Amino acid sequence: MECFKALTHLKCFLYHQLLIFTFWLYGVQYVISMETVSIPSSHSQNPVLLAESPIASFDPIEISPAVIPHYPYPGEPSSPMYPSFPTTYEPVLTGKCPVNFSSITNILEKTASDCSAPLAALVGNVICCPQVSSLLHIFQGSYSRSVDSLILHKAAANDCFSDIMSILASRGANNTVPTLCSVRSSNLTGGSCPVKDVTMFEKMVNTSKLVEACSSVDSLRECCQPVCQPAIAEAAFRISSGQSSLMASPILGGNSTAVDVLTDCKGVVYAWLARNLSSDTANTAFRTLSNCKVNKVCPLEFEEPSAVIKACSDMVSPNPSCCSSLNTYIAGIQKQMLITNRQAINCAMTFGSMLQKGGVMTNVYELCDVDLKDFSLQAYGQQGCLLRSSLTDIVIDQAGLSFTCDLSDNIDAPWPSSSSVSSLSLCAPEMSLPALPTSQKSGHPGDLGSGIRSLIPIFSALIFSILS
Secondary structure, three states, X not given: OHHHHHHHHHHHHHHHHHHHHHHHHHHHHOOOOOOOOOOOOOEOOOOOOOOOOXXXXXXXXXXXXXXXXXXXXXXXXXXXXXXXXXXXXXXXXXXXXXXXXXXHHHHHHHHHHHOEOOOHHHXXXXXXXXXXXXXXXXXXXXXXOOOOEOOOOHHHHHHHHHHHHHHHHHOOEOOOHHHHHOOOHHHHOOOXXXXXXXXXXXXXXXXXXXHHHHOOOOOOOOXXXXXXXXXXXXXXXXXXXXXXXXXXXXXXXXXXXXXXXXHHHHHHHHHHHHHHOOHHHHHHHHHHHHHHHHOOOOOOOOOOOHHHHHHHOOOOOOOHHHHHHHHHHHHHXXXXXXXXXXXXXHHHHHHHHXXXXXXXXXXXHXXXXXXXXXXXXXXXXXXXXXXXXXXXXXXXXXXXXXXXXXXXXXXXXXXXXXXXXXXXXXXXXXXXXXXXXXXXXXXXXXXXXXXXXXXXXXXXXXXXXXXX
């Protein structure tokens, strides 16, 4: 009898625990908007840093208008990242551009999404501007399919550029794209490159080699073991230097005019590739090459950290004054833009080098618990998000805005081993991205665990990520 009672109590206990777990599981899968007394009209900017997991890729995080909470702190200004969804409309075109835009509709739509008005300024360096550049190359390639020219003459370039920007704006793109990305109609003219027609290009360049190198760009290897990039550089060099005496070209002498010619000729090479590849294939290749470029440097701007240097010099143990000054400085640079995980490593190394040159020789990142995510935009509770270093796009659909954000957990910011970071290479084995730490909640790095999705508020909205 006693055994029966004990067994009954045990079953009730387990059933009770199962109910608790079920309600908890339900709770983490849904979001309850937080009510507040008032919503301030002013906004304060909060930028972000993003990263790529070397082990696993996670589902896109999403901002949905249906789950946007009211700002929980009525006494503080809300974030400018509160999503808005501009109404699309039919663009007013010049009617003078000799290109059928329907042939590149998918690329136009992708570019409009990547440069959407609420996010364009924060993702300009990593997503928006690389996609705009790709669009212009693909537009040139589309134009050249019906003519022998790889470039547009000035008048047509002006009309077409105006139409492209009008179409993007009508699809929700930020109307500051030309300024944000430093693009203009002259990007479609070939500039000072001496070869601008298809016939001459194909006489001077080994086109089969060029297509083979760039028709399928390996996004994982191209940046460290390039195949397409040198093929484009070689083709650009050939058409920029003329048909003879290639090695005697003044371009190798570093003359600024010659460098401009080479740059313009690279644009012509891109146009030829876009002419001969499908728009999706060309776009993937061009975006991958852009990623190789943007991930090499830190895009953040650093002011002289004199206050940090003063507070942290000759420090060998945690110092509240030092950490407070350091945190205040980093909180300022967080507000600039979204960056990738590899850019975050560069930024941490660059800032660390600045501190070392000022006399801060102690690893203050370690003493003050500075992580890579601290160089990114922060949400409530200091959640950070690092963009992937591989190709990432913003998607606009009925659910709202979404983009992929890889969970990086709390990876320590790397402190430079010397005062110089000139030799920093993310392709070197010792500079590879740190592995995701093994979570106490999960037995393996990058493990999706039980598959429960954690909803994290970013930019005063809800950005979805995966709980490692």
